[in-house]
Amino acid sequence: MMTQPRQSRRTSVFWRVSGALVAAQLATGLLAIWFTVWFASDRSADLAENSLRVRIDALAEEIERAGAPLELGLEQLPEKILANLSYRFPDPVSLLDIDGQLLGVFYPASDAFEGPVSDSTVKPVVPGNAEARIAAGDITVDRSDDAVAGGSAIAALYDPSGIIVGGVMVQPITETMARELAPTRSAFRRALWTVILVAVAMAISLGAGFTWWMVRPLRRIAAQVEEIGAGNFDSRVDIEGDHEIARLGSAVNAMAEKVAESVEALKTTDRLRRELVANVGHDLRTPLAALKGFVEEGRRFQREERSDDVLRALLSADVQVNYIQRLVEDLFELSLLENPEPRLRREPVPLAELLNDVIRRHTGPMEEAKIEFIHDIPGSLPILEGDGTRLLRLLDNLLSNARRHTPADGRISLCAQELPAKVEICVEDSGEGMDAEVLALIFDRYFRGDTSRTRGDRGTGLGLAICRAIATSHGGALLAESEPGKGTRMTLTLPI
Numbered sequence: 291m292m293t294q295p296r297q298s299r300r301t302s303v304f305w306r307v308s309g310a311l312v313a314a315q316l317a318t319g320l321l322a323i324w325f326t327v328w329f330a331s332d333r334s335a336d337l338a339e340n341s342l343r344v345r346i347d348a349l350a351e352e353i354e355r356a357g358a359p360l361e362l363g364l365e366q367l368p369e370k371i372l373a374n375l376s377y378r379f380p381d382p383v384s385l386l387d388i389d390g391q392l393l394g395v396f397y398p399a400s401d402a403f404e405g406p407v408s409d410s411t412v413k414p415v416v417p418g419n420a421e422a423r424i425a426a427g428d429i430t431v432d433r434s435d436d437a438v439a440g441g442s443a444i445a446a447l448y449d450p451s452g453i454i455v456g457g458v459m460v461q462p463i464t465e466t467m468a469r470e471l472a473p474t475r476s477a478f479r480r481a482l483w484t485v486i487l488v489a490v491a492m493a494i495s496l497g498a499g500f501t502w503w504m505v506r507p508l509r510r511i512a513a514q515v516e517e518i519g520a521g522n523f524d525s526r527v528d529i530e531g532d533h534e535i536a537r538l539g540s541a542v543n544a545m546a547e548k549v550a551e552s553v554e555a556l557k558t559t560d561r562l563r564r565e566l567v568a569n570v571g572h573d574l575r576t577p578l579a580a581l582k583g584f585v586e587e588g589r590r591f592q593r594e595e596r597s598d599d600v601l602r603a604l605l606s607a608d609v610q611v612n613y614i615q616r617l618v619e620d621l622f623e624l625s626l627l628e629n630p631e632p633r634l635r636r637e638p639v640p641l642a643e644l645l646n647d648v649i650r651r652h653t654g655p656m657e658e659a660k661i662e663f664i665h666d667i668p669g670s671l672p673i674l675e676g677d678g679t680r681l682l683r684l685l686d687n688l689l690s691n692a693r694r695h696t697p698a699d700g701r702i703s704l705c706a707q708e709l710p711a712k713v714e715i716c717v718e719d720s721g722e723g724m725d726a727e728v729l730a731l732i733f734d735r736y737f738r739g740d741t742s743r744t745r746g747d748r749g750t751g752l753g754l755a756i757c758r759a760i761a762t763s764h765g766g767a768l769l770a771e772s773e774p775g776k777g778t779r780m781t782l783t784l785p786i
Contacts, residue, residue: 318489320482320485322485334471334474335433335467335471337470337474338467338470338471338474339431339433339467341470342431342443342460342463342466342467342470343429343431343443345378345379346429346431346443346444346445346458346460347429347445349375349378349383349445349458350429350445350446350447350457350458352371352374353367353371353447353458354447354448354449356368356370356371367385372394372396375396376396376397376398376399376402377398377399377402379398379460379465379466380398380403380405380406380407380408380465380466380469381398381407381408381412381460381461381462381463381464381465381466382395382396382397382398382408382412382414382460382461382462383395383396383398383458383459383460384396384414384416384458384459384460384461385456385457385458385459386416386420386424386444386456386457386458386459387455387456388421388424388425388454388455388456388457389421390416390420390421390423390424390457391416392414392416393456395414397409397410397412403469405469406465407465408462408464408465412462414459414461414462415438415439415461416438416459416461417432417437417438417442417444417461418437419437420442420444420457420459423444423446423457424444424446424454424456424457425446425454426446427446427448427454428446429443429444429445429446430443430444431443431463433463433467438461438462439462440461440462440463440464441461441462441463441464441467442459442460442461442462442463443459443460443461443463443466444457444458444459444460445457445458507535507539508535508538510528511535511538511539511542514526514542514546515542518542518545518546518549524550526543526546574614574617574618577610577613577614577617578610578614580606580610581607581610581611581614584603584604584606584607584610585603585607587599587603588600588603588604588607591603617752621752623756624752624755624756624759632759632763634676634677634680634763634764635677635678635679636675636676636677637675637676637677637678638673638674638675639673639674639675639676639677639678639681640671640673641671641672641673641674641706641713642667642668642669642670642671642706644678644681644682644685645665645667645671645685645704645706645715646667647682648682648685648686648689648704649663649665649667649704651686652686652689652690652693655690655693656693656702659693659696659698660698660699661693661696661698661699661700661701661702662699662700662701662702663702663703663704664701664702664703664704665703665704665705666703666704666705666706667704667705667706668706668707668708670708671706671708671713672708672713672786674713674784674786676764676784677760677763677764680760680763681760681764681784683756683760684756684757684760684761684768684782685715685717685782687753687754687756687757688717688757688780688782689702689704689717690753691753691754692717692718692719692721692778692780693719695719695721695722695778696719696720696721696777697721697722700719700720700721701719701720702717702718702719702720703716703717703718704716704717708786709783711785711786712766712783712784712785712786713783713784713786714781714782714783715781715782715783715784716779716780716781716782717779717780717782718777718778718779718780719777719778720777721777721778722774722775722777723772723773723774723775723776723777723778724772724773724774724778725774729770729771729772732754732770733754733755733757733758733768733770734755761782761783761784764784764785765784765785766782766783766784766785767782767783768780768781768782768783769781769783
């Protein structure tokens with residue numbers, strides 16, 4: 291038996307389905323996160339900007355409170371306040387006078403913040419509108435790069451009397467905004483990983499359930515197909531329902547039945563072929579040997595110039611040739627009829643007309659044999675669907691066989707009658723009959739018996755076997771009844 295290769299895990303439908311589901315879940319989750327980020331990015335930036343505005347406002351108030359009074363100018367701020375400016379933002383903090391001129395730059399202390407901070411290589415740039423922004427007295431944050439690269443944040447500074455004396459500026463604000471947005475970005479990353487993990491878990495769970503529901507019966511079908519391919523044609527798929535997989539299983543079962551029928555037909559054909567070859571070889575051996583003997587005898591008589599003996603040898607050889615021809619034709623006919631699907635030329639057959647034709651063909655031979663021929667054929671017999679030529683041969687064989695085995699002054703009768711769903715035809719003779727042992731064998735191939743009924747008969751021994759095969763191929767039956775000394779009755783039944 292052929293062995294089938296074991297299916298690789300990587301080629302399993304389960305992993306393909308799970309992979310597709312993982313990809314679909316990830317695509318859906320990532321798309322949702324992308325839309326969330328896209329819609330929330332501006333809002334997050336606005337919140338970060340507000341936070342920066344609050345922080346720089348708080349720094350301005352702290353400078354105003356700790357440096358009061360500020361009438362002397364920002365250049366006179368205490369060292370403690372100036373040192374504190376390096377710990378407030380990760381970007382450079384600058385002091386501006388009322389005209390927007392740069393008074394001093396304070397870079398973030400490296401020990402005050404985790405992560406990267408701006409260093410002395412980053413030179414703050416005062417926006418061209420700094421004077422106006424200070425004079426407006428508001429806290430302004432510009433995230434764009436329109437005025438200066440990196441954006442800027444400016445808050446005005448007031449003295450105790452409420453007069454603007456300058457401003458505090460954070461420029462650029464890149465690191466500050468990045469730190470403000472860091473929690474949001476971290477939340478997005480966590481959401482991304484959560485979506486990935488949940489998508490993988492859900493895809494594997496759905497893949498397992500999907501495999502159990504759909505792939506498992508497909509694997510059963512594949513296993514049954516492999517068994518059928520290995521030669522087990524009795525294997526069948528057991529799947530209930532009316533869905534596509536059930537219909538696939540039904541199609542596989544139908545295919546297996548067709549294959550099994552084809553294999554059986556091939557076996558039957560091969561058996562019939564071998565039987566035909568064996569029978570032909572067996573049955574031709576004796577007549578061919580006799581034919582060869584008569585031919586050799588004729589040659590010898592010709593050399594001895596015995597013309598009368600040559601003629602007798604040729605006549606004997608001709609008898610053997612005719613016998614061989616009949617034998618081959620009968621064997622071929624029987625092999626065709628015993629096929630599981632015999633080739634019949636089906637056509638409407640008027641049964642009464644067929645039987646009357648048979649009667650006309652046998653009336654003369656019956657009179658020559660001095661046998662009383664009785665027939666009763668109703669004109670109302672139905673029209674059958676069948677092979678008229680073979681049915682005619684069947685009836686010819688039955689009447690010829692009855693005539694050969696009925697003595698002079700005997701009687702043969704042919705009658706027919708219509709019964710429910712069938713027609714019955716009987717051929718009965720008044721010959722010597724047969725015992726039960728011989729009766730059980732008369733439909734076998736080559737059986738001719740050894741009684742006076744068959745002694746000296748040069749038939750092929752296939753006539754009754756062909757008759758029964760013709761009846762069976764038409765869906766009917768041929769039965770024989772006989773008793774020694776009481777004759778024989780052959781009954782043919784054919785379906786209407």
